[in-house]
Amino acid sequence: MVRTEEILLNVGPQHPSTHGVFRLVLTLDGEVITDAKPVIGYLHRGTEKIAENLQYTQIIPYTDRMDYVSAMTNNYVLVHAVETMMGTEIPERAEYLRILAMELNRVASHLLWWGTFILDFGATSPLLYAFREREMILNLLNELSGARLTFNYMRVGGVKWDAPEGWIEKVQEFVPYMRKQLKGYHDLVSGNEIFLSRTKNIGTYTKEDALNYSLSGVNLRSTGVKWDLRKDESYSIYDRFDFDVVTRDAGDAFARYECRLEEILESLKIIEQACEQFPQDGPIMAKVPKIIKAPKGEAFVRIEGSRGEIGCYIASDGKKEPYRLKFRRPSFYNLQILPKLLKGENISNLISILGAIDIVLGEVDG
Amino acid sequence: MIQDLLHSSPGILNFGIFFVLALLFLFVILGFVTYAILAERKVLGFMQGRIGPNHLGGRWGLLQTVADVLKLLVKEDLIPKAADRPLFILAPVIAFAPSFIVVATIPFTDKLQFADLNVGLLYYIAISGISIIGTLMAAWASNNKYSLIGGMRAAAQMVSYEIPLVMSGLGIVLLTGSLNLNEIVAQQQEAGWFILWQPIAFVVFFISATAELYRVPFDLAEAENELVAGFHTEYSGFRWAMFMLSEYVYMFAMASLISVLFLGGWLPPFEFLGFIPGAVWFALKFSLVVYILIWFRATFPRLRADQLMEFAWKVLLPVALANIFLTALLKELLSIF
Numbered sequence: 268m269v270r271t272e273e274i275l276l277n278v279g280p281q282h283p284s285t286h287g288v289f290r291l292v293l294t295l296d297g298e299v300i301t302d303a304k305p306v307i308g309y310l311h312r313g314t315e316k317i318a319e320n321l322q323y324t325q326i327i328p329y330t331d332r333m334d335y336v337s338a339m340t341n342n343y344v345l346v347h348a349v350e351t352m353m354g355t356e357i358p359e360r361a362e363y364l365r366i367l368a369m370e371l372n373r374v375a376s377h378l379l380w381w382g383t384f385i386l387d388f389g390a391t392s393p394l395l396y397a398f399r400e401r402e403m404i405l406n407l408l409n410e411l412s413g414a415r416l417t418f419n420y421m422r423v424g425g426v427k428w429d430a431p432e433g434w435i436e437k438v439q440e441f442v443p444y445m446r447k448q449l450k451g452y453h454d455l456v457s458g459n460e461i462f463l464s465r466t467k468n469i470g471t472y473t474k475e476d477a478l479n480y481s482l483s484g485v486n487l488r489s490t491g492v493k494w495d496l497r498k499d500e501s502y503s504i505y506d507r508f509d510f511d512v513v514t515r516d517a518g519d520a521f522a523r524y525e526c527r528l529e530e531i532l533e534s535l536k537i538i539e540q541a542c543e544q545f546p547q548d549g550p551i552m553a554k555v556p557k558i559i560k561a562p563k564g565e566a567f568v569r570i571e572g573s574r575g576e577i578g579c580y581i582a583s584d585g586k587k588e589p590y591r592l593k594f595r596r597p598s599f600y601n602l603q604i605l606p607k608l609l610k611g612e613n614i615s616n617l618i619s620i621l622g623a624i625d626i627v628l629g630e631v632d633g
Numbered sequence: 634m635i636q637d638l639l640h641s642s643p644g645i646l647n648f649g650i651f652f653v654l655a656l657l658f659l660f661v662i663l664g665f666v667t668y669a670i671l672a673e674r675k676v677l678g679f680m681q682g683r684i685g686p687n688h689l690g691g692r693w694g695l696l697q698t699v700a701d702v703l704k705l706l707v708k709e710d711l712i713p714k715a716a717d718r719p720l721f722i723l724a725p726v727i728a729f730a731p732s733f734i735v736v737a738t739i740p741f742t743d744k745l746q747f748a749d750l751n752v753g754l755l756y757y758i759a760i761s762g763i764s765i766i767g768t769l770m771a772a773w774a775s776n777n778k779y780s781l782i783g784g785m786r787a788a789a790q791m792v793s794y795e796i797p798l799v800m801s802g803l804g805i806v807l808l809t810g811s812l813n814l815n816e817i818v819a820q821q822q823e824a825g826w827f828i829l830w831q832p833i834a835f836v837v838f839f840i841s842a843t844a845e846l847y848r849v850p851f852d853l854a855e856a857e858n859e860l861v862a863g864f865h866t867e868y869s870g871f872r873w874a875m876f877m878l879s880e881y882v883y884m885f886a887m888a889s890l891i892s893v894l895f896l897g898g899w900l901p902p903f904e905f906l907g908f909i910p911g912a913v914w915f916a917l918k919f920s921l922v923v924y925i926l927i928w929f930r931a932t933f934p935r936l937r938a939d940q941l942m943e944f945a946w947k948v949l950l951p952v953a954l955a956n957i958f959l960t961a962l963l964k965e966l967l968s969i970f
Contacts, residue, residue, distance in 0.1 A: 276778050282861065298782065298938060389849055389935030395681040461850055461934050614782070615853075615937040 273301060276614075280309045284387050284618045287628030291605075291621075295614060303609035305602060310632035318592040323349050323423055323559045326592070331417035333596060334630040337376035337573035339368045339408070342421040344594070347502065348568045348579040349423045352561040360549040361425035362504045366541050367438060368411060368420060370534040374445065375404040376573035377527045377534075380625050384524065385456055387618040388465055393456055400448055403441060410434055423559050425552035439542045442535050449531060457528070466521040470608050470620035473518060480604040483597050484575030485526045486624060490518040496571040507544065508537045520623035527625075560587050574598050574625055598630040658747070662736060666881040667698045673927050680931040708870035713776065716867065720774035725868070725875035728767025732882040735760045739889040740815045742899045742911040753814035754806065757890060758799055761845070764879065765791040768864050771876070775867035783863025786853045786938050790844060793945035794851075798841035800953035801834040804960040805894055814890075818898035826897040830963075833956045835895045837949050839925075842887045844945070847880065848926055850933035853941060888922040889915075896922075 279290040288309035294302040314333060318326045323345075330341040343365060350357065357365075382397030405415045410431050412420035420427055456462055472480075474490040487494055495512040497505040513529040515522035561583040569578040575597025582591040601624050608620050671686065671694060678685025690696030712721055738753045740746035750756050765788055772784020805827050806812055809820045821827060828835045844851035853863075860866070865876050892898055896918040899911030936944065 274778055385934060389852060390933060391677070392681045392931045395683060399682055455932075456934075459934065461936055461940075464940055465934065465937055613937065613939060 271296075278617070280306075284621065285628075286383060286622070286626060289626070289628050289631070291617075293609075293614070293617075298614045300609050300612050300614060300617065303606045305605055307599075307602070307628075307631050310628045312633070314633050315592050315594065318589060320588060322587045323561065323589070326589075327421065328417065328419045330594075331419055332629055333594065333633060334376075334572065334574065334577075334598065334627045335416055336379055336627050337372045338416065338418050339365075339372035339420065340570060340572040340577060342418065343369055343503075344568065344570050344572070344577045344579040346421045346423045347570065348566055348581050349559065349561055351568050352564065352566045352581060352583065353423070353555070353559070355424050355553050355555060357503075357553055358425055358550045359546045360429075361551045361553070363541050363545050364411070364426050364430060364551065365421060366503060366505070366508075367430075367538060367545075368408060368418070368426075370537045370541070371404050371407060371438070372418075373534045373573045374531050374538075375401045375408075377531050378404070380527060381452065381524075384619075384622045384625075385462070387622045388462060390456070390462075393452070396448070396452070396455075400445060403444075407434070407438060407441065410437075422552065424555035425550070429551050435542050435545055438538060442539050442542075445535055446532070449528065452528065457525075463521065465616075465619055466524055466623070467517075467519060469520045469616050470612075470623055471517070471519040472604060472608060476604065476607070477518070480607075481600050482575070482604060483600065484572070485523050485530065486575065486601050486604075488512065488514045489522040489526050491516040496569060496576060500569070502568070502570055505537075508540045510534075510536045520619050523623045523625075558587050560585060561589065569595065572597055574627065574630070575601055594633065596630045596633055598626040598628075599633070602626050602631055655747070658736075659733070662733070662882055662885060665885050666878055667702070669881050669884065669923060670698045670701075671695070672923070673930070676924065676927045677931050680928070702874060705874040706871050710871070711867075711869050713867050715776040717774040717776065720770050721867075722872075724767050724771035724774055725872045725879075726767070727770060728764050729875045729879040729882075731760045731763040732879040732886065735886045736882070736889070738814060739886065740818060740893060740898060741889070741915050743815070743819070745912070746815060749815055750813065752812045754802055754812045754817075754894075757886070758795065758802075761883065761886070762791070762795060764883070767879075771868065772864040775864070777867050779860045779862070780864050780866045783853075783860045783866070786860075787847070787864055789938070790847075790851065790853060790941060790945075793942055794841045794844040794949075797837050797945060797949035797953045798845060800950065801831075801837035801841065801956060802894065803953075804831045804834040804956050807957065807960045808964060814893050814898075818893055818900065821897045822900055826895060826900075826902075828895040831895065831956070831960070833952060833959070837953045837956065838895070839891065841945075841949060842891060843926065843929060844941070846883055846887055846926070848884075849930040850935050851941060852935060853938055884923065884926065888919045888926070891922050892918040 274295040276293040276295050277290070278293055279285040280288040285291065290306040290309065292304040292306060293300050312332070314329050317329060321329070326345055327342055330345050331338040333341050378397040378401040382394035385393040408418060409415050411434065412418040412428060472490065474492055477487050477490045477492065483494075491514055493512050493514050496502065497510075498512050510533045513526050513533060515526050561581060563583060563585040565580065565582040567578060567580040569576050576595065577597055578595030580591075580593040580595075581589050584590045605621065605624065609617060612620065674697075675685040675694070686694030686697035688694060688697070689700050712718060735757050737747040738750050738756050740749070768787045769784050772780045772787070805817060808824075808827070808830060809817050811817060811820075824830065865873055868876060892915060899915045901907050901909060901914050
C-alpha cells in the first residue's frame with residue numbers, strides 16, 4: 268500500500284500573495300487544505316500602548332500607519348472620538364474637506380484592492396490600470412495634505428490645511444474620468460470566464476456566519492446585510508448626501524468584488540455632491556485649546572472605513588494623554604473567518620479567499 | 634542547400650560547413666530569445682500604459698536583456714543544502730536541450746531546414762515531451778514544497794495538453810497524408826492555408842500550445858502568486874536563466890510550428906506578393922503568433938489546476954476528436970486533397 272502523508276506548508280510571512288507580512292501554516296492533503304492556522308503579529312508596533320504616552324495630536328500620525336491604504340478614515344476616527352468627548356463643533360468647510368478626503372481615500376483603497384486581487388490570479392495589467400487612477404487620487408490628496416500615503420491631515424477640531432486653489436475643480440474633473448475608467452474595468456475583468464470561475468462560489472459564507480464572526484464592511488454586505496454606518500449611524504455630514512448602500516446576496520468572492528467596485532461609484536456620488544455643496548469660504552479649524560485635553564470619562568465612536576467598521580475607544584482621566592486608547596481594527600476581525608473558509612479548499616483558492624477578505628497587515632497587527 | 638549537404642558524401646569540409654551553419658542558427662535563436670524578452674516587456678508596457686525598458690541601449694532598451702543575462706551569469710551559484718545535488722545540476726540541462734533539438738525540423742523556407750524528417754511533426758512532439766522530465770527533476774531535487782507542487786502541476790498539465798495538441802494536429806495529417814513539415818507547407822500552396830480548412834483545429838492547437846509553453850493563462854507550474862515560483866523557486870543565476878531560455882526557445886519553436894501547420898509557413902498570402910522572400914513571410918507570421926502570446930499574457934488571469942484539467946479532457950479533447958471526424962468526412966466528400 269502507498270503511504271501518504273500530509274504536507275505542512277508554511278505560507279509567508281514573505282509570500283507574494285499574503286499582501287504583507289502575514290503567515291499562514293497550512294496542512295495540505297495533496298492540494299487540498301485540511302487545516303489553516305494564521306499567524307499574525309509581524310507588524311505589531313503597539314500603537315495603542317504608545318498612544319498612552321502621547322498627546323492627542325501626536326497620536327494622529329500613528330493612525331496613518333495602521334490601515335496605511337486608507338489613512339484618512341483612521342485619522343478621522345481618532346479626531347472624531349476626541350471631538351465627541353470634547354463636544355467640539357466642526358466648521359462646515361472642514362467637514363466637507365474631511366468627507367472629500369475620506370471618500371477619495373476610499374476610492375483609492377478599493378482601487379488598490381481591485382488591482383492586487385486580480386494580480387493574485389496572474390493578470391498583471393489591471394494592477395497597473397488601477398494604480399494609474401490611484402495615482403491621480405494620491406496626487407490630489409498630496410496637494411491637500413503634503414503626503415501621499417501617511418497624510419496626517421486631520422486635527423481635533425478640523426483639518427490641518429485648506430484646499431489649494433483649483434483643487435475642488437480638479438476633484439470634479441476626476442469624478443467623470445473615474446466613472447469612465449470603471450466601465451473599462453468591468454469590460455476587462457468582470458465578464459472574464461476564467462475570473463468568474465475563480466471567484467464565483469469561492470469562499471462563500473452565510474449571513475449568520477458573517478454576523479457571528481463580527482465581520483463588517485463589504486465582507487458583511489456581500490451576504491445581504493444592509494449595514495453601512497454612513498447611513499445607519501450617520502456621523503459627520505453624511506446625512507446630507509444621497510447615496511446607496513451596496514449589497515449582494517451570494518456571499519462569495521465575486522459578490523465582494525462587485526460590492527467594492529460599486530462602492531467606488533457610490534463614493535464618487537458623494538464626492539460629486541460634496542464638491543457642489545462645498546462652502547466658498549470659512550474657517551477650517553474650530554476654536555480648540557492649544558493643548559487638547561479630553562474631559563474625564565470615556566467614549567466609543569465607530570465609522571465606516573474602507574474595510575469595515577473602525578472603532579475608537581478613549582478612556583480619559585482629563586490629562587492631555589489618553590488613559591487608554593483602543594482601536595477596533597476591521598481587518599483584524601475580518602481575518603478571523605479565514606481558517607473556517609480555507610478548510611477543504613484547493614490551495615489555489617487560498618489567494619482568492621484571502622484576497623477577497625481584503626486585509627491590510629498594518630491594521631491587523633495594530 | 635542543407636539537403637544537398639546532408640546527402641553528399643561525408644567529409645571534413647561538409648562537416649565544417651554544417652557545424653558553422655548550426656552555430657549560426659544557435660545565435661539566431663539566442664538573438665530571438667534576447668529580443669523576444671525585450672519585445673514582451675515593451676509590448677506589455679505598451680498595453681499597460683507604461684514605457685518598458687528604455688535605459689540601456691538607447692531609447693528602445695536594446696541592450697536591456699543582454700545586461701540582464703550578464704547579471705544572471707555572474708550571480709553566485711546557489712545550491713540549497715538539502716537539495717539533491719546531481720539532479721539539481723542536471724535538471725536545467727535536461728529541460729533546455731530538447732528545446733533546441735526540436736528546432737532542427739522546422740522549415741523556415743523551402744530550402745532552409747536542418748532536418749527534413751518524414752516524421753517531422755511526430756519528432757517535434759516526441760522530443761518536446763522530454764523537457765517535462767527536467768521540470769520534474771528540478772521540482773524534486775529542490776526539496777522545496779512549493780517546487781514539488783509546481784512540478785506535479787507541470788507534469789499533469791503537460792500530459793493532459795499534449796493529447797489535444799496531437800489530436801488537433803492530426804486533422805492536418807489527415808488532409809495532407811504526411812507528417813513531413815515541408816510537405817505540409819507545400820500542400821498549402823494549392824489548397825490554401827490550413828487555418829481556413831481547419832479552424833477548429835487551429836483554436837484547439839493554439840490553446841494547447843499556450844498550455845505547453847506554460848504561458849498565461851496556463852502558467853500554473855510557476856504560478857508566482859500561490860507557489861512563489863513553482864518548480865524553479867530554488868533556482869537562481871544561470872541555472873534559472875537556462876529554464877527561462879528553454880521557455881523562450883520553446884516559444885520560438887511553437888510559434889514556428891503554428892506558422893508552418895496553419896499559416897502556410899513561408900508562403901505569401903497572395904500569389905502576386907510572391908516577390909517578397911519566403912523568409913520574410915515566415916518571420917511575419919511567426920511574429921504575429923508571438924505577439925498574440927504576449928497579448929494573452931497582458932489580458933488573462935490564471936486558471937485553477939483542476940479547472941485546467943477539466944478544460945483539457947472535457948472540452949479540448951472531444952472537440953479535437955470531433956474535428957478529426959469532420960476532417961475525414963470533408964476529405965471523402967470534397968476530395969480536394
